[in-house]
Amino acid sequence: MATNPVGAPLQKTVQERENVVIRFAGDSGDGMQVTGMQFTTESVFAGNDIGTLPDFPAEIRAPTGTLYGVSAFQVNFSSKNVFTPGDDLDALVVMNPAALKTNLADLKQNGILILDKVEFNEPNLKKAEYTKSPLDDGSLDKYQTYQVEITKLTTLALKDMNLPNRSVMRSRNFFALGVVSWLFTRPIEPTLNWIKERFKRTPEVMEANTRALKAGYNMGENTEIFASSYEIKPAQIAPGVYRNITGNTATALGFVAAAQKAGLPLFLGSYPITPASDVLHDLSTLKNFNVYTFQAEDEIAGVGSALGAAFGGAIGITTTSGPGMNLKAETVGLAAAVELPLIITDIQRAGPSTGMPTKPEQADLLQSLYGRHGEAPLPVIAASSPGDCFYAAFEAVRIAVKYMTPVILLTDGYLANASEPWLLPRAADLPDFKVEFRTDPQGFFPYLRDENTLARPWVRPGTPGLEHRIGGLEKDYLTGNISYAPNNHEQMVRVRYRKMAKITQEIPPTKVEGPERGKLLVIGWGSTYGSIAAGVKDFQGQGKAVSQVHLRYLNPLPPDLGEVISRFDKVLVPEMNMGQLLRVLRAEYLVDAVGLNKIQGRPFKVSEITAKIARMLEE
Amino acid sequence: MSTASAVKLTRKEFVSDQDVRWCPGCGDYSILAQVQKVFPDMGIPRENIVFISGIGCSSRFPYYMNTYGFHSIHGRAPAIATGLKVSRPDLMVWVVTGDGDGLSIGGNHLMHALRRNVDLKILLFNNRIYGLTKGQYSPTSELGKVTKSTPVGSADHPLNPLLLALGVDATFIARTIDVETRHQQEVIKRAAEHKGATFVEILQNCNVYNDGAFASLTDKETKADTQLMLEHGKPMVFGKNKDRGIRLNGLTPEVVTLGNGIGVSDLLIHDETDAVLAFLLSRMAPPAFPTPLGVIRVIEKPTFDALMNHQIRDAMEKSGGADLDKLLNRGDVWTVK
Ligand code: SF4
Numbered sequence: 001m002a003t004n005p006v007g008a009p010l011q012k013t014v015q016e017r018e019n020v021v022i023r024f025a026g027d028s029g030d031g032m033q034v035t036g037m038q039f040t041t042e043s044v045f046a047g048n049d050i051g052t053l054p055d056f057p058a059e060i061r062a063p064t065g066t067l068y069g070v071s072a073f074q075v076n077f078s079s080k081n082v083f084t085p086g087d088d089l090d091a092l093v094v095m096n097p098a099a100l101k102t103n104l105a106d107l108k109q110n111g112i113l114i115l116d117k118v119e120f121n122e123p124n125l126k127k128a129e130y131t132k133s134p135l136d137d138g139s140l141d142k143y144q145t146y147q148v149e150i151t152k153l154t155t156l157a158l159k160d161m162n163l164p165n166r167s168v169m170r171s172r173n174f175f176a177l178g179v180v181s182w183l184f185t186r187p188i189e190p191t192l193n194w195i196k197e198r199f200k201r202t203p204e205v206m207e208a209n210t211r212a213l214k215a216g217y218n219m220g221e222n223t224e225i226f227a228s229s230y231e232i233k234p235a236q237i238a239p240g241v242y243r244n245i246t247g248n249t250a251t252a253l254g255f256v257a258a259a260q261k262a263g264l265p266l267f268l269g270s271y272p273i274t275p276a277s278d279v280l281h282d283l284s285t286l287k288n289f290n291v292y293t294f295q296a297e298d299e300i301a302g303v304g305s306a307l308g309a310a311f312g313g314a315i316g317i318t319t320t321s322g323p324g325m326n327l328k329a330e331t332v333g334l335a336a337a338v339e340l341p342l343i344i345t346d347i348q349r350a351g352p353s354t355g356m357p358t359k360p361e362q363a364d365l366l367q368s369l370y371g372r373h374g375e376a377p378l379p380v381i382a383a384s385s386p387g388d389c390f391y392a393a394f395e396a397v398r399i400a401v402k403y404m405t406p407v408i409l410l411t412d413g414y415l416a417n418a419s420e421p422w423l424l425p426r427a428a429d430l431p432d433f434k435v436e437f438r439t440d441p442q443g444f445f446p447y448l449r450d451e452n453t454l455a456r457p458w459v460r461p462g463t464p465g466l467e468h469r470i471g472g473l474e475k476d477y478l479t480g481n482i483s484y485a486p487n488n489h490e491q492m493v494r495v496r497y498r499k500m501a502k503i504t505q506e507i508p509p510t511k512v513e514g515p516e517r518g519k520l521l522v523i524g525w526g527s528t529y530g531s532i533a534a535g536v537k538d539f540q541g542q543g544k545a546v547s548q549v550h551l552r553y554l555n556p557l558p559p560d561l562g563e564v565i566s567r568f569d570k571v572l573v574p575e576m577n578m579g580q581l582l583r584v585l586r587a588e589y590l591v592d593a594v595g596l597n598k599i600q601g602r603p604f605k606v607s608e609i610t611a612k613i614a615r616m617l618e619e
Numbered sequence: 620m621s622t623a624s625a626v627k628l629t630r631k632e633f634v635s636d637q638d639v640r641w642c643p644g645c646g647d648y649s650i651l652a653q654v655q656k657v658f659p660d661m662g663i664p665r666e667n668i669v670f671i672s673g674i675g676c677s678s679r680f681p682y683y684m685n686t687y688g689f690h691s692i693h694g695r696a697p698a699i700a701t702g703l704k705v706s707r708p709d710l711m712v713w714v715v716t717g718d719g720d721g722l723s724i725g726g727n728h729l730m731h732a733l734r735r736n737v738d739l740k741i742l743l744f745n746n747r748i749y750g751l752t753k754g755q756y757s758p759t760s761e762l763g764k765v766t767k768s769t770p771v772g773s774a775d776h777p778l779n780p781l782l783l784a785l786g787v788d789a790t791f792i793a794r795t796i797d798v799e800t801r802h803q804q805e806v807i808k809r810a811a812e813h814k815g816a817t818f819v820e821i822l823q824n825c826n827v828y829n830d831g832a833f834a835s836l837t838d839k840e841t842k843a844d845t846q847l848m849l850e851h852g853k854p855m856v857f858g859k860n861k862d863r864g865i866r867l868n869g870l871t872p873e874v875v876t877l878g879n880g881i882g883v884s885d886l887l888i889h890d891e892t893d894a895v896l897a898f899l900l901s902r903m904a905p906p907a908f909p910t911p912l913g914v915i916r917v918i919e920k921p922t923f924d925a926l927m928n929h930q931i932r933d934a935m936e937k938s939g940g941a942d943l944d945k946l947l948n949r950g951d952v953w954t955v956k
Contacts, residue, residue: 045953237955239954239956241952241953242954243952244950253946253947256943256946260941267705287931287933287934290935292705292927292931294702294705296731297730297731298727300695301731304698305698307702308671308700308703309705309707310702311689311702311703312703312706313706316702330692333692334691424947460707461669461687461703462707462710464664469682469687470688471688482637
């Protein structure tokens with residue numbers, strides 16, 4: 001590498017790009033998540049629209065340098081609207097050989113590859129299962145490969161601080177971040193501020209990271225290694241105040257906002273499980289919003305305590321992932337029988353069993369719709385983007401309270417950890433749904449239903465004159481007293497279904513994105529929204545009659561969905577499962593819909609969607 | 620329970636309009652009667668009392684109390700009650716459970732409710748059998764128990780409920796028995812007064828599937844020799860003629876007969892605050908020992924619900940209120956014009 005002769009500024013060109021997809025990959029101890037998140041923040045400040053995809057191993061501290069210990073963070077930043085974290089990579093930063101091996105396949109031909117040369121030593125190559133160094137065998141020739149001395153230069157920048165080697169190594173990621181920040185003309189001030197705040201109790205670390213970041217940035221500017229840098233102009237973004245938000249944080253905020261609007265305390269009963277735990281963590285810091293968080297002894301106690309709190313008049317919520325859903329199922333059945341509001345949040349991950357706990361999947365839809373004993377229909381609501389988790393969570397609470405029913409909220413591991421710029425709602429703009437408990441003993445029966453919603457009255461214990469008992473045994477249609485009368489049971493089962501049907505009045509007309517009728521309708525739900533939207537828009541740009549419908553309500557389904565479907569020749573249902581919504585749609589509407597199924601613990605690439613659409617249009 | 624002193628209720632007001640559906644002769648009737656008898660004297664308004672149960676014969680209890688009630692699912696009552704009590708500390712929450720419900724399927728929840736010291740009044744009816752499912756052995760059935768599911772005798776060693784409670788450092792541990800109505804009332808009253816998780820084991824006869832499980836304890840002829848009635852600060856004396864007692868021999872308790880140089884002053888004195896004594900008492904069982912009845916242990920500890928609510932009040936005071944807009948705007952925000 002040639003260094004800049006003192007005083008002679010380098011003439012560098014700046015190339016403009018519409019959009020760039022970059023991935024940072026390294027060992028799980030290399031701080032790739034922080035690097036990715038900070039690069040995201042910088043991009044947001046640069047005015048780009050962004051989409052991110054964190055990808056980390058299930059092992060907390062996997063042995064260093066191993067293939068399964070690789071942690072990565074992908075950012076798609078653009079001057080246009082972004083729907084996904086991006087398909088193939090324009091740039092890849094790898095901190096060791098294992099990261100190269102596991103990520104190189106996604107890098108575009110002639111893409112930018114930045115690697116730390118010194119890490120490609122004998123032991124590391126062996127751990128990454130390379131027999132020959134990829135630096136020597138020509139396998140990297142088809143990329144713009146930059147062998148940057150990340151470790152060496154970081155060490156140099158921190159030399160006079162006399163830090164132990166371990167600490168120096170911990171600042172390498174900031175050096176790398178500095179380099180790419182320069183390369184893509186990102187402002188580093190947001191990161192400098194973040195470092196200041198984050199490490200205010202460890203001034204040495206603060207200093208080391210600050211220096212490393214600046215050294216990386218300056219290296220880009222002052223050395224000849226990069227001939228040009230790239231500029232990505234700000235995107236056209238709707239005006240307003242934004243923050244970058246992950247799905248789990250948005251979910252937590254949505255719950256708090258809803259509880260505030262209901263005027264009730266929020267009680268979260270939860271047991272730690274990946275990828276749901278962050279909702280528990282977030283809510284546990286919001287006690288000043290009258291938020292109780294209870295880390296229960298198990299999944300069952302998590303949902304049980306939430307149901308107990310709901311009985312007492314709080315917004316009862318539980319959060320979990322697939323395996324936890326199974327454990328909670330019995331209590332959810334009880335909640336359906338006693339008709340109390342309760343929100344069961346399933347942040348789906350790849351299963352069965354422990355499966356791939358840090359990877360997303362959409363395979364709990366059928367479980368959510370049908371996974372209970374007896375006839376126990378429940379509303380099921382799904383979020384479609386990280387920011388949308390806020391509104392989905394809010395809506396789940398609103399429906400639960402209005403209809404006196406448990407509601408299942410579905411997000412997934414991708415939404416949970418991915419982030420996007422989120423236009424902040426104003427509290428005053430969110431709908432109010434102040435809860436009024438029944439207090440009048442006159443004519444009271446525990447199962448006397450509201451005509452419009454079929455909700456039974458919500459009575460807080462402590463209300464004089466309304467003492468009553470509820471339970472899991474079948475009860476009389478009106479009085480709620482135990483009843484095994486055959487006709488009464490059928491009436492109760494049917495009224496619980498009728499209540500679901502009533503909820504359709506909450507569902508707005510189905511939004512068809514694209515032509516109202518045409519050749520192909522792509523129906524999705526959950527986190528696939530972005531990939532489908534990007535794919536469908538591709539065809540719309542070419543004037544093709546391809547449209548998208550993305551479902552928020554999985555139960556009940558939108559009342560006009562059948563009619564919408566009938567306006568299209570073909571229906572495609574992409575899902576990260578074996579075709580669960582597909583089954584439901586085929587059964588419900590007798591439509592010969594086709595599935596596109598990806599079960600790899602990874603979101604769809606846009607190209608996978610477009611390839612399928614193209615095939616279906618040709619057929 | 621702010622209005623406590625103002626209310627004067629009668630037993631009848633705690634009786635619900637539901638027909639009691641236990642088998643005739645079941646020990647549960649007596650327990651229900653004692654609870655209904657004791658409650659009016661507590662001076663707590665009916666509407667502030669909640670009974671939560673799981674599944675089993677005992678768990679029908681809430682239906683018969685004219686208070687708020689929740690008959691839930693097998694074993695989960697302590698979890699449900701915890702959520703209620705934490706978010707509604709103003710309520711007095713009772714949990715009614717049994718040896719199957721509380722110690723088998725729900726053992727985990729019971730253990731943790733006691734460990735956390737949630738202010739729940741837990742009554743565990745121990746009949747040493749599964750009644751509602753028609754007579755299988757339970758976790759408290761004796762080894763070798765012949766039942767429908769164990770035709771040649773069970774191979775399970777029984778669990779000692781008191782030791783379980785002691786193992787999680789429960790703050791109130793007591794034992795009583797269905798037929799000793801006065802004693803039961805006293806114990807229930809003590810439990811009601813305790814601030815924290817109370818664990819009351821009530822030995823209860825299931826006259827259909829396990830009749831006479833506690834016969835030696837209840838039989839008029841023998842009970843004076845088989846019951847050890849505990850009283851705080853009093854020596855451990857028992858027997859028809861009050862001539863027998865419990866003495867400590869090294870670290871081991873033994874039954875002695877008074878006289879021949881052994882006096883009351885040689886006997887163990889009951890101390891409800893002594894964990895070691897509680898351990899010894901919990902392990903005393905027939906035939907070598909009489910069965911201890913009464914309050915085994917009471918200690919003071921902050922309750923879980925109080926601590927949780929304190930944290931919330933504290934956070935509310937410090938933050939000066941709940942500002943939703945401020946919350947949404949937290950962290951790095953930027954404005955697009
Ligand atoms: S089966 Fe036994 S415990 Fe159950 S009600 Fe009958 S007698 Fe009582």
